Amino acid sequence: MSYGYQPTPIVAPPAKFQSLWFYSYYTQIQHQQLHEMSAWFRSIDKDRSGSISAMELQHLQVGYGPLGIETSTKLIRVFDVDKSGQIDFYEYAALHQFINILYANFLANDRNRSGTIDAHEIHRALGTTGFNLPFHTVNLLFLKVSPRGYGLKFSDFLGLCSTIAIARSLFEAHDPMRTGIAHLNINQLYDIVSLV
Numbered sequence: 001m002s003y004g005y006q007p008t009p010i011v012a013p014p015a016k017f018q019s020l021w022f023y024s025y026y027t028q029i030q031h032q033q034l035h036e037m038s039a040w041f042r043s044i045d046k047d048r049s050g051s052i053s054a055m056e057l058q059h060l061q062v063g064y065g066p067l068g069i070e071t072s073t074k075l076i077r078v079f080d081v082d083k084s085g086q087i088d089f090y091e092y093a094a095l096h097q098f099i100n101i102l103y104a105n106f107l108a109n110d111r112n113r114s115g116t117i118d119a120h121e122i123h124r125a126l127g128t129t130g131f132n133l134p135f136h137t138v139n140l141l142f143l144k145v146s147p148r149g150y151g152l153k154f155s156d157f158l159g160l161c162s163t164i165a166i167a168r169s170l171f172e173a174h175d176p177m178r179t180g181i182a183h184l185n186i187n188q189l190y191d192i193v194s195l196v
Contacts, residue, residue: 026097044057057072058071067158071158079092079098126138142160
């Protein structure tokens with residue numbers, strides 16, 4: 001009989017989750033990391049519902065401090081498969097790994113160690129994260145976040161990446177065959193624009 005720490009068994013995620021673009025982030029997580037994430041998730045899930053909201057997620061510590069409510073809300077929109085306004089453990093684990101990868105890419109592309117990255121550095125960081133956008137699009141997004149063209153801190157970069165990820169998730173909802181082509185009517189386009 002062992003009285004030490006007993007990790008919660010991690011079972012395979014549901015098939016629906018495995019078909020989403022961000023499932024690849026989940027597959028990159030080591031078994032020990034999953035157990036650590038599970039312990040954090042359970043500690044934040046105060047009502048033991050098996051899911052967490054943006055209010056609970058905002059306390060997650062990243063490189064610069066807690067996420068905060070605005071970024072947490074955006075990230076919930078990205079990873080919330082059933083659009084309940086909350087994420088389950090699998091969605092959370094993918095979200096956590098997404099943030100880890102973004103942070104590593106931010107640091108790798110901040111070549112002058114200023115704590116900020118410019119549009120060209122953001123373009124490189126996005127490419128290594130799996131978002132292959134043309135520079136023109138990245139620059140438009142960059143200028144939306146930083147109208148004067150000042151470099152972005154990690155918190156701003158995370159917000160920009162969350163916007164891109166929301167757009168990708170919403171697009172995928174209209175591209176079930178994953179062809180990269182979606183047929184939208186004008187009202188569906190308005191819905192996407194309003195949610196991004």
